[in-house]
Amino acid sequence: MANRLTQFTALSALALAMVLPVTANADDRTLTIYTYDSFVADWGPGPVLTEAFEAECDCIIEWVAPGDGVAVLNRLRFEGDSTDADLVLGLDTNLTAEAVATGLIAPHQVDVSVLDLPIAWTDDSFVPFDFGYFAVVYDTQAISTPPTSLVDLIEGDADQPIVLQDPRTSTPGLGFMLWMKAVYGDEAGEKWAQLSERILTVTPGWSEAYGLFTSGEAPMVLSYTTSPAYHMVVEEDERYQAAAFEEGHYMQIEVAAAVEGSPEIDLARDFMAFLIAPEAQSVLPVTNWMLPVAPGSEALPEPFERLVTPADALLLDPETVAAERQGWIEEWLDAMSR
Amino acid sequence: MIKLSGATKCFSREGTFRFDLEVGEGQSLGVIGASGAGKSTLLQMIAGFVELDSGTIGLAGQDHSASTPAERPISMVFQSNNLFEHLDVATNVGLGISPRFRKAGAPMKKVCDALAQVGLAGFEDRRPTSLSGGEAQRVALARALVRDKPILLLDEPFAALGPSMRADFTALLSAMQKDRGLTMLTVSHAPTELRGLCDQLAFVFDGQIAVIGDTDAMLANPPHPALADYLGVSTA
């Protein structure tokens, strides 16, 4: 028994040693940021931004990545007042109302006049740092005439199916549900029932859906207008393109916010200002594969100029989404099970 | 009846076994020897559980070197686990008649007769788990009876039995062998028990049959030094 405990403790300690970030010098200040995991992956924006910000702030950034954006919010909710976070980064506008409800979000106090978003930004708590449009991405080798509108998609050929994500479990899934809602309002249920003929499957997350798409199972998938940019810039492959829809595209805006009561709230605010400054705005598109919210320090790679620019940017306000989401999901379930 | 000519098997770990042996019809041969000397391998070669690397095995005048255990004119009684625990006694015996045995008609009658012959009349519906070691061995013997093959192989048949039961079982076996004219081969690690049962003894040593001879003479006057060692008597 004693043996086992020793062994277990030793292993746990080893685990701890392996995963704890390199600790800072005692006199450096530490900024703790909660974000989603792909933000801080080797290939994500995290490493580059860390280096740039630490060079000018005399501080150390400690990243905590508990999962996806929803996981970040839930961690905050679970921890409540005792949270270590100084800054949360990577929620989207569909989650901000619920984040505010925790009472942990401080006013941002950042000059957001540089923002260049398709909509006016009036929120005092959250600072947007990148954004994207949901879009149907299609395989040019399988589809010659992609749908040009939601109607087209809904009424199109069921032999060319689409893979969607589940609004109960994934952010893009929720985004598409809101897109349908924004366009069709009370008729959304009916349209969903019609569309269901063309849905190959509904996956729990974006990764499964996009994997099905790139492995050739389906010629279309719900993703972002920026998805083709990755393939064109990194893989130099023009095969996957986004379809422009006449009704306009639903937006996803990723935001950051300082945590109320944080001892490093000034640092957090500095970081938010840094995020919308030109240097970071040039980094984010090519690491996070989203669109910049403000002018960058250098031009984006050429393929970004060829991305779909929606005629209309759709967005439902966060409060409505928070209040109606459950009812809409039930409507969706009902329509899809018909 | 049993004829092994250069029957050879090589195991990577236990080494090489090579046997030459002839047992005439109606004879009863005992096989003795130390553990690992090859007694069991000899028995399993004859029964067909071990395939030969070279040499031949003839049984009842035919070459059986490559035939399956079921094709050989042999009944076998194992040291233990002779019975399927999930089947009743009658079915265990009846499977000796045919794999499609049902408890009815002539086959069932044959089973009852055989059970009566081994002194287990009325045991038909019992489960093997409710039998004593001696009873289980006699059920196995009953199955050998209904199989009606000319050769009977016994692997340590007394190991699970108490002293008085050993005597009973020996008597039963002996009577059966004489009665049916069976050719019998019995492997045992207790040579003295073979006295009343076997006309001849074969001593297996170092992977082959070292010496073979009349039972009483072999035991009284070991003709091979290893046999003397094995029996614990000094050579004359």
Add this chain to the structure above:
Amino acid sequence: MRASALPGVAVIAGFGAFIALALVALMVAGGSGLPLDRLASPYTRSLLAFTLTQSFLSVVLSILGALPLAIVLHRHQRFFGRAALVRLLALPLALPPLVAVFGLLDVWGRSGLVSASLQALGFDVRLDIFGLQGVLLAHVFFNLPLAARLMLTHLERQPATTFRLADQLALEGWSRFARLEWPLLRAHLPGVAGLIMMLCIGSFTLVLTLGGGPSSSTFEVAIYQALRFDFDPALAALYTLVQLILAGTVLIFLTRLGGAPEDRAGALVSSEERARPLPIWGRLVLGLAILFIVAPLAALVVGGLFAEWGRLFGMARLWAAIGTSLVIATSAALLATLASYAMLVARLRGFRASSQAFRFYEAGYGMVGSAVLAVPPLVLGAGWFLAMRGWPAPTLIAACLVVLVNALMALPFVLRIMSPAFEASERRYSALSASLGLMGMNRFLRVDAPVLAKPFAVALAFALVLSVGDLGAAALFGAYDLVTLPVLILNLMGSYRTDDAAGVALLLGLFVFALIALAERTHKVLG
């Protein structure tokens, strides 16, 4: 109850409390009492109905498929590739579902191997894998090999003379099955079915991805949704309770059906077993098994080769993930093995067989030995995270939680591997040990450890395999920021890096296969 029962009782109580406290923490966090009215909704009922339907069908299909495979593999001990095939049987279970889905699609998908072959042959058909059929296909892919493996091991545990006797009596073909193999396996089936049922009830990613739409949703989806998007911890706890009760009911029913399988002592079938010619149906069974089990695995290997290995190996995160995975899996495997040992000691030595206490213990043993699989790791993680918020060293706590959860999830398998060998040794040596006064630690060191070293090693390897491939840890949202190999795969896939993800999946698969092969070399018994 004797002193030797104490560690085992403590383990069961400990794991029971680990689960119960997580649920309590969630309910307390929910505040306003249990939302019992939600249970009566048509939505909940439809989830329950689908969960039961798909898991029941998965169990039936897996067992029907596994039966002929196990029998062919047992009857024919010597054909080319048998050893590799038997090892591969343990592999699907260790794959993260997300990875397995893509292997399956490469074979059965609309543009997969089978569809492509059919089209090349001039048939104008595309297989439609999405829907209940896809869910079943995936579950059978995971569980048929497991079932075959468990059955094969059960047959191999029978005394060698049982099969020699059958050889002698010309019990071949159908009569061998009807007279011998089926009666032997029948008692074993309820246990196998129970295990598979638990695995299918808890299935989530597979069901959603291949289900074709929300009408194919398991109860686990509702738990996930309640805990994440709805942030309704109490509802999640309630749903978990319902799922546990469901699982418990199924298990009790199955136990009544067949009774606990009795494992018997006996020599393994010797490798010198007779070779017999493979009949046509046997070849057919093997061919189908290879297509069904090996083809998707092969597709994963081929897919993995396209990764940019240079970039992958240069990635710090990969090495960190390998390290973290190993440390967590090793700790979890050790914990699961030792906990199983304690539970088995208590079961075999700790009680008078007829006592009330023993019956009570058996109930606990049954729950921890199977029903834990019906508790979503996500719920455990969230509950404990809530319970321990504000404590220092959250990362250490998180690491410990992941280890505990992985150990708990490996326990049902480890118990099944260890218990037959343990019981066999118990029958042979318990009287002797008792007469020599070997007890407690002495008994462990002088008897159990040497006699059971090999089954222990196998159990350890298997637990390691299960933990390494477990993504459940990643689902402990908000509870940790440890990157394991499955998490890395998910990360890569979430960042367009599908090829690299396939590469890491291949690494994971190779690692798992190596572990199984190593365990096999050590010991033949697994299951």
